[in-house]
Amino acid sequence: MLLRVENIHKSYGDAEILKGVSFDMEPGQSKVIMGPSGTGKSTLLRCINHLTEPDQGHVFVDGEELTSKNLNAMRQKVAFVFQDFNLFTHLRTVDNVAIGPRKLRGFDKKAALDLAYQELDRVGLSDRADAYPAELSGGQQQRASIARALAMEPKLILFDEPTSALDPELTGEVVSVMNKLASEGMTMLVVSHEIGFARQAADEIIFMEGGKIIEQGPPSQIFEAPQQDRTRAFLNVIEHGGHE
Amino acid sequence: MSEWFDFAIEHLPYVLQGIPTTLGLWASAMVIGAALGLVLAWARIYGSRPIYLAATVYVEIFRGTPMLVQMLFIYLGLPEIGIVFDPLTAAIIAIGLNTAAYQAEYFRGAVRSVPVGQMAAARALGMGQFQGFKNIILPQALRRVIPQWSNEAILELKYTSIAYAIGVTEITARAEKIGYETFQFFEVFLLIAAIYVVMTSVVAQILLFVEKRVSVPGL
Amino acid sequence: MPYLVHGLSVAIALLVCLLSLGLVLGLLLSVAEVYGHWTLRIPCTVFERIFRGIPAIVLLLLFYYGVTDFIEMGSFMAAVLALGLRSAAYQSQIFRGAFLSVPQGQMMAARAMGMNKFQAIRDIVLPQALRMSIGPWTNEFSSELKATSLAYVIGVVELTRQAKYIISNTQGNILIVFAVVALMYFIVNRAGNWALYRLENRLALPGFEHRGDA
Ligand SMILES: Nc1ncnc2c1ncn2[C@@H]1O[C@H](COP(=O)(O)OP(=O)(O)OP(=O)(O)O)[C@@H](O)[C@H]1O
Numbered sequence: 102m103l104l105r106v107e108n109i110h111k112s113y114g115d116a117e118i119l120k121g122v123s124f125d126m127e128p129g130q131s132k133v134i135m136g137p138s139g140t141g142k143s144t145l146l147r148c149i150n151h152l153t154e155p156d157q158g159h160v161f162v163d164g165e166e167l168t169s170k171n172l173n174a175m176r177q178k179v180a181f182v183f184q185d186f187n188l189f190t191h192l193r194t195v196d197n198v199a200i201g202p203r204k205l206r207g208f209d210k211k212a213a214l215d216l217a218y219q220e221l222d223r224v225g226l227s228d229r230a231d232a233y234p235a236e237l238s239g240g241q242q243q244r245a246s247i248a249r250a251l252a253m254e255p256k257l258i259l260f261d262e263p264t265s266a267l268d269p270e271l272t273g274e275v276v277s278v279m280n281k282l283a284s285e286g287m288t289m290l291v292v293s294h295e296i297g298f299a300r301q302a303a304d305e306i307i308f309m310e311g312g313k314i315i316e317q318g319p320p321s322q323i324f325e326a327p328q329q330d331r332t333r334a335f336l337n338v339i340e341h342g343g344h345e
Numbered sequence: 346m347s348e349w350f351d352f353a354i355e356h357l358p359y360v361l362q363g364i365p366t367t368l369g370l371w372a373s374a375m376v377i378g379a380a381l382g383l384v385l386a387w388a389r390i391y392g393s394r395p396i397y398l399a400a401t402v403y404v405e406i407f408r409g410t411p412m413l414v415q416m417l418f419i420y421l422g423l424p425e426i427g428i429v430f431d432p433l434t435a436a437i438i439a440i441g442l443n444t445a446a447y448q449a450e451y452f453r454g455a456v457r458s459v460p461v462g463q464m465a466a467a468r469a470l471g472m473g474q475f476q477g478f479k480n481i482i483l484p485q486a487l488r489r490v491i492p493q494w495s496n497e498a499i500l501e502l503k504y505t506s507i508a509y510a511i512g513v514t515e516i517t518a519r520a521e522k523i524g525y526e527t528f529q530f531f532e533v534f535l536l537i538a539a540i541y542v543v544m545t546s547v548v549a550q551i552l553l554f555v556e557k558r559v560s561v562p563g564l
Numbered sequence: 565m566p567y568l569v570h571g572l573s574v575a576i577a578l579l580v581c582l583l584s585l586g587l588v589l590g591l592l593l594s595v596a597e598v599y600g601h602w603t604l605r606i607p608c609t610v611f612e613r614i615f616r617g618i619p620a621i622v623l624l625l626l627f628y629y630g631v632t633d634f635i636e637m638g639s640f641m642a643a644v645l646a647l648g649l650r651s652a653a654y655q656s657q658i659f660r661g662a663f664l665s666v667p668q669g670q671m672m673a674a675r676a677m678g679m680n681k682f683q684a685i686r687d688i689v690l691p692q693a694l695r696m697s698i699g700p701w702t703n704e705f706s707s708e709l710k711a712t713s714l715a716y717v718i719g720v721v722e723l724t725r726q727a728k729y730i731i732s733n734t735q736g737n738i739l740i741v742f743a744v745v746a747l748m749y750f751i752v753n754r755a756g757n758w759a760l761y762r763l764e765n766r767l768a769l770p771g772f773e774h775r776g777d778a
Pocket residue numbers: 113118137138139140141142143144145
C-alpha cells in the first residue's frame with residue numbers, strides 16, 4: 102500500500118470540515134475526489150501532506166507515518182499541484198523545475214537542469230524553458246508546475262483542481278498530460294470535476310459531501326449506477342450544467 | 346532607573362518650557378508648507394510650461410538637498426546679501442520651504458487620483474477650471490492626502506530638532522544645556538527622546554482622529 | 565574645494581556604513597517580524613517604533629554624548645550607530661511590506677515541495693521581496709544621504725561641517741559655499757537614484773516591469 106489515510110478530522114473554529122476520512126491507495130492507482138464546493142476536498146488534500154495540520158488521524162506513505170519530524174522528507178515523496186499553479190515568479194520555467202532537485206535532492210547544477218529539461222519535455226514544454234512564469238499561458242503554467250512536481254520523482258502526486266483556473270480551451274492540454282502520467286503508472290490523487298479524466302484515467306472515484314466520503318467505487322459504477330441520491334444529483338449538475 | 350526618574354523629574358520643567366517653541370515652529374512651518382505646497386501642486390498640474398518648470402525645479406532642489414544645508418543657507422548665507430533673520434524665523438522658513446516641496450508631491454498625487462470625470466462634471470456644470478479645482482477636486486484630494494500628510498507632519502515634528510543647530514532654544518537645545526550643566530548627557534537625551542516619542546504618538550492619534558472624522562464613504 | 569571633496573567622501577563613507585548596517589539589521593528585523601514567534605516579534609516591533617519615533621539629531625546626541633559614557637567611540641562611529649540603527653527601523657518597514665506582498669502561494673508551494681521554512685524564505689520569498697524593495701529603498705537612500713548632514717552636530721567632519729569650517733576661515737562666500745555643497749548633495753542623490761533605478765530595471769522580471777515615470 103502506498104498511501105493510507107486514516108480517520109482525518111479537521112475543524113476551523115466551530116465548523117467541523119472533515120469528519121473522519123479514511124481510504125487507501127495502491128502504487129500506480131489514480132483516484133479522483135469529487136463533491137460539492139465547500140465539502141472539504143482541498144482541506145483533505147492539504148491534510149495529507151500537512152500543509153494543513155489535521156486535528157486527528159494519521160497519514161502513512163509507504164508504511165511510514167507523516168509526523169512533524171519527517172515532514173520535509175515526506176513532502177518530497179508527496180508532490181502537490183495547486184489550482185493556481187504557484188510557480189516561483191522569480192525563476193525561469195526550467196529553474197522552477199530544477200530548484201527541487203538542486204536544493205532538496207542534492208543534485209549538482211548540471212544534473213538538476215538535465216532532469217528539468219527532461220521533465221519539461223514530458224509535459225511538452227521544452228520550447229518554453231527560458232520563459233518566466235508570467236510569460237506563460239495558464240495551461241503552460243500548470244504543465245510547468247506538473248513538471249516541477251515530477252522533478253521531485255515523487256511516489257504520489259496530489260492535484261487540487263488543476264484545471265479549474267483555466268479557460269476551457271486550455272483545460273485539454275493539462276488533462277492530456279495527466280492522462281499520460283496515469284498511463285505511465287504514476288500514482289495520482291486528483292480533486293477534479295473533469296469527467297473526461299475521471300472516466301479515462303481513474304481507477305476509483307471518491308465522492309465526498311459534508312466532510313465525509315459518502316460513496317466510492319470504479320468510475321463505471323459511480324457514473325452509471327450511483328448508489329446514493331446525493332451522488333446522482335451532483336453528477337447531473339456537473340454533466341449537464343458544466344461547472345458549478 | 347529610579348535615579349533616572351529623579352533626574353527626569355528635576356529637569357523636566359526646564360525642558361518642557363521648550364515645547365511651545367518646538368510646537369510653534371512645527372505648526373508655523375506646516376502651515377507655510379501646506380499653503381506653498383498647494384500652490385506648487387497646482388503649478389505642476391495645471392501650470393503653463395514655464396510655471397510648471399519653475400515649480401518642478403523648486404521641488405527637486407528642496408527634496409534633493411539636506412534641510413540642515415537649507416537652514417544654514419538661510420541663516421548664515423542670506424545675511425551676505427542683506428537678508429537677516431533671527432534663528433527661530435530662519436528655522437520656520439527653512440522647514441516650511443522644505444516641507445512645501447514634499448507636501449506638493451503628496452497633493453499632486455492626491456489630485457491625480459481623483460477621477461478625471463469629476464473635473465469634467467464640474468466644467469459641465471459651468472464651473473471654470475479654478476472653481477472646479479477649488480470646489481470639487483480639492484475637497485476630495487485633501488481627504489485622500491490625509492494619511493500621507495499626517496506622516497509628513499510627524500516627520501517634520503521630529504525635524505524641528507534640526508533648528509537646534511542654528512541656536513533655536515527648542516527642547517533639544519535645552520536638553521543639551523542641561524547636559525553641559527550636569528554632565529548627565531545620556532540621561533537628559535533619553536529624557537527628550539521619550540518626550541519626542543510621546544509628542545509624535547499624541548499627534549499621530551489626533552491626526553488619525555481627524556482622518557476618521559472627515560472621511561466620506563467611498564473615498 | 566578640495567576640502568569639500570574630502571568632506572563629501574566622509575559623508576559618503578558614513579552613508580555606506582549606515583545603510584549597510586541598516587540593511588543587515590533591517591532584513592533580520594523584518595524576517596523576525598513577519599515569520600518569527602511572537603516572543604521575537606514584539607521586541608523587534610518595539611525597537612522599530614522607538615527608533616522611528618526619536619529624531620535623528622536626538623539619536624546622534626544620545627549616542628555621541630550618552631553612549632560614549634559607557635563605550636569608547638569616536639563621533640564617526642557614533643553617527644554610524646545612531647543613523648544606522650534608525651535606518652534599520654525604516655528599512656525593516658520596507659522589507660516587511662515586501663515580504664507581505666509576496667503572494668502566500670509562493671511560500672506554500674515551497675513548503676509543499678519539502679523545503680523547510682528557512683530554505684523557503686532564502687530561496688523563494690527573499691529574492692522576490694528584495695526586487696520589490698528596491699523602489700522604496702531608493703527613497704530611504706535619499707533620506708539617509710540627507711541625514712548624514714546631521715552628523716554635523718556631533719562634529720563629524722562631513723560635507724556640511726567642512727563647509728562651516730571654510731566659511732569661518734575665509735569670512736565670506738557663504739552663499740557660494742553652501743550652494744556648492746547643496747549641489748554636491750543633489751548630484752550624489754541623483755546619481756544614486758539613477759543607479760538604483762537601473763538596478764531595479766535590470767532585475768525586473770518579465771511581466772513586472774516599471775509602469776511609467778521614474
Ligand atoms: N484556513 C481556513 N480557515 C477557516 N475556514 C476554512 C479555511 N480553509 C477552508 N475553510 C473552510 O472549510 C470549508 C471547506 O473548504 P475546502 O476548500 O476544503 O472545500 P472544497 O471542497 O475544496 O471546495 P471547492 O470545491 O470550492 O474548492 C469551507 O467552508 C471553507 O470556508
